[in-house]
Amino acid sequence: GAVVSQHPSRVICKSGTSVKIECRSLDFQATTMFWYRQFPKQSLMLMATSNEGSKATYEQGVEKDKFLINHASLTLSTLTVTSAHPEDSSFYICSAAKDSFSYEQYFGPGTRLTVT
Amino acid sequence: DQQVKQNSPSLSVQEGRISILNCDYTNSMFDYFLWYKKYPAEGPTFLISISSIKDKNEDGRFTVFLNKSAKHLSLHIVPSQPGDSAVYFCAASAQGFGNEKLTFGTGTRLTIIP
Numbered sequence: 001g002a003v004v005s006q007h008p009s010r011v012i013c014k015s016g017t018s019v020k021i022e023c024r025s026l027d028f029q030a031t032t033m034f035w036y037r038q039f040p041k042q043s044l045m046l047m048a049t050s051n052e053g054s055k056a057t058y059e060q061g062v063e064k065d066k067f068l069i070n071h072a073s074l075t076l077s078t079l080t081v082t083s084a085h086p087e088d089s090s091f092y093i094c095s096a097a098k099d100s101f102s103y104e105q106y107f108g109p110g111t112r113l114t115v116t
Numbered sequence: 117d118q119q120v121k122q123n124s125p126s127l128s129v130q131e132g133r134i135s136i137l138n139c140d141y142t143n144s145m146f147d148y149f150l151w152y153k154k155y156p157a158e159g160p161t162f163l164i165s166i167s168s169i170k171d172k173n174e175d176g177r178f179t180v181f182l183n184k185s186a187k188h189l190s191l192h193i194v195p196s197q198p199g200d201s202a203v204y205f206c207a208a209s210a211q212g213f214g215n216e217k218l219t220f221g222t223g224t225r226l227t228i229i230p
Contacts, residue, residue, distance in 0.1 A: 107159030
């Protein structure tokens with residue numbers, strides 16, 4: 001149990017376009033979902049925390065108007081990279097927590113975004 | 117400001133020997149620590165965790181040691197197997213609840229030599 005999926009796994013888009021990445025908890029309801037990005041050979045950097053039905057909380061330095069996060073249901077969160085630029089190319093990973101009493105976050109497989 | 121640090125970016129260990137991965141942290145508010153294993157182009161997989169009230173936690177071949185006064189933890193893998201080759205991240209949170217944000221270290225790439 002506790003499987004998290006992401007779609008798409010890879011996406012290539014042109015500069016200036018927007019890209020939506022989906023994160024789904026397949027066999028549990030996720031009260032909280034997290035979005036991370038990872039640059040090559042670097043750590044996972046938390047971008048934002050989203051709770052179902054409320055606005056996401058963004059980490060310092062992350063542009064909320066550029067990285068739109070929607071957590072519309074207990075099994076789905078989306079990250080939309082708006083007006084993407086080459087510097088947004090990265091590996092984006094989501095994670096999901098079952099509830100506040102669980103000690104684990106379950107990670108998705110990640111999405112490789114390449115902006116040309 | 118890197119609050120969780122893994123100072124060894126890479127480590128090579130002979131199969132069957134012990135692998136020791138280290139992690140240091142600076143934030144004294146961290147009370148719960150986790151180790152994740154990550155393969156390229158995949159999400160991290162949880163390995164083992166430890167609460168600050170303990171100094172050791174063991175799960176099969178994996179043991180995590182915590183020295184709270186030194187703000188240091190380590191992951192021991194014994195015996196090391198080729199399938200252990202991956203990048204290992206330590207992570208920390210304040211209370212250990214799943215809906216808390218995690219702060220990750222920079223990772224250590226472990227290579228097990230057959």
